[in-house]
Amino acid sequence: MEKMGRNAIVGQSGGPTAVINSSLVGVFQAAKSRGAQHVYGMRYGVKGLLEEQVVDLSDTLRDNLDIEILKRTPASYLGSCRYKLPVPAEDPALYEKLFGILKKLDVGYFFYIGGNDSMDTISKLSDYACMTGSDIKFMGVPKTIDNDLMNTDHTPGYGSAAKYIGAIMKEITRDSLVYGTRNVTIVEVMGRNAGWLTGAAALAKAEDCEGVDMICLPEVAFDIDHFIERLDVLQRAKAGVVIAVSEGVRVHDGRYVCELTEELGPVDAFGHKTLTGAARFLANKAVRELGCKARAIELSTLQRCSSHMASRVDITEAFQVGGAAAKAAFEGHSGEMVGLRRLSNDPYQCTTELHDIHTIANFEKKVPGEWITPDGVGVTQEFLAYMRPLIQAELTPIYVDGLPRHIYIK
Template identity: 45%
Template sequence: MRNAVIAQSGGPTVAINASLAGVLKYNKENAIFSKIYGSLNGITGILEDRFIDLSKKLEESDNFIEKLKLTPAMYLGSCRYKMPLPEDKPEVYEKIFAFFKEYEIDAFFYIGGNDSMDTVDRLSKYAKSINSDVRVIGIPKTIDNDLVHIDHTPGFGSAAKYVATSILEMAHDTYIYKLKSVTIVEIMGRDAGWLTAASVLARNSYSKAPHLIYLPEVAFDPKECVEDVKALLEKQDDVIIAISEGIRDKEGNYFSASESKLDKFGHVQLSGAGKALEHLIANEVGCKVRSVELNILQRCATHLASLTDLEESVKLGETAAGLAAKGETGLMATITRTSDEPYETVYGGHPVCEIANGVKAVPREWINERGNDLTKEMVTYLKPLIKGEPKLSFKDGMPEYLDVTHLIEQ
């Protein structure tokens, strides 16, 4: 093969750069590509000729790959670009493949979530339609953990660890006062409640918070929620509730403090489930109530990253590079769990056409009958994913990350 180009897209995670590092690591050890370019801001960097030579970065620094593994968010930047169909905008595809030809590209790697895998699918099919030899491989990421045909996605384990740790710390904060209070923690998850489910890991021998957990997979009944809160407050002073941003009622309407809008991908832009529940409980229960939205902190907290998550993300990057080296295309690198105890996995690839636009929901049997808690099966699934702590490098008390001036000064 000659050269390769890699890009990142969608929402960032703590581990997405680790997958980028995995591709670079594989190439460094196996010399598959002469050069690896990095497209800035996703696929738009190719369309606008904005890219960097990652091979030079490796030559300039002996520890570039190691620092990249531990740098949060996206070293190459992201985009929210909806890839059109070839019949709607053929010029987009023509420009991308003209770029591939000019820079002698044999493989394109796209690290991202559901919409990014749709782009991988469309580009690989287009390549086949014009008899192009360019290999197009997807590398998964998303803190939502909602990609199908993969046990879990890179970024989820670290975000899960952050969520659970934050709720345990908030529990300590609430326990100091001798008064009735309710704390609501809103967690990312539009269609799947995996990240909110991870809050169950905050429980230990002395703290049972979160006391109530609500996911999008089960219809949310505000009346039942108030009943649950009142029942708990009769026995204890503090109630901590974990809710997904995408909770909705039995009619499918989102429980939100403001009217929902659609983004360019047709996804609902949610706002205020926690605040809406705060107002409801304050009015119906009458105790001290506050809501907390974790927001982007869930996806950029390298100081609470899971070492397992980072190591698996690197391995998935290596797997993707290996697939391309074998001449494969139209696949997404995957991880399959073969054992819970001991925790064991295998890596491979799956046709991206069977992954794009699918959503992996939390199994209903992993949620209790009333829909306000989780079963032991969920805990068993989650526990291995948050294990281990990476060793960060600090300077003057602050973590040292890679310089991203190339994103700031575009």
């Protein structure tokens, strides 16, 4: 068995979030406190590592102020990628190259912050390490606004994105009622196969807001005719109708609604289709069939990195899972991901625990059927009780000249 290196390396992968850099800080500080001489950062994930694009984080994070600003900086400080590693048997030379780079850097601890596809990367690398006798420790750190990772109550990134969705839906509702004339607003929310984020639209309903009128999740087969019938009733009864629809809603034959626009983009390295246009398709159909005024809003990337209203709970837990991953690796764990386990809702308490990466990679956690209302266009009080603790409190940005201050690698 090769001797374990003294250094650590960390990368960020997949879509960014408002709190992914807090996890990076958690890994960095915990690894340094446990004796790592250097904590390297992969520029642009494992793809960048294969090109030896690496920085020493001690050179870029020079003091405590840099650390505090980084916690509040959205998106991926190190850069990201969507790069699918082949299985080792298909391209052993690639793995030999990658492990050669790690050996040159004297790396003993490898951390990858990301979602499902990133956990696939950790699974393959840890398996290869076992096959070849390498004692490098590989740990997954959860991140995704989609909240679809298995074996964790929720994922860092989700709480802040849900907070943004709840707030923006309140604002859209207020806007829809300004003129007192009948209108329909259909808001497209991210979520390929799981409706966790779209379900956050239900947070808008409160004593100060009427809330949205329909919530369409990918867990429920989408019936376009039934949707138009329901919309017809709604728009005749009230002035402003607001609907949240997941980008990943599918009709009964399995096609995404956005595919009906014939505007679907390319697929990524993991075979995921670029989804966009569901709200636009439905708004145009409403105009044609109902003769009503309708508009589509695609929140797109805005919902991923709204750090100006990030959840303090989310930022804190993102930091904690990063630190827990480093602690576990330095204690000898590998091929695992840190999960969050909820202990109670009131008061809200959550702890970290470890899970075998093979029970997480390439699986998806969907919204439970019992958390969707019987009519298929809403969510239950259980779903709301699940979400509310995750959006609590704020970590105010550090403002300079009236705007939030961010940090980036120059």
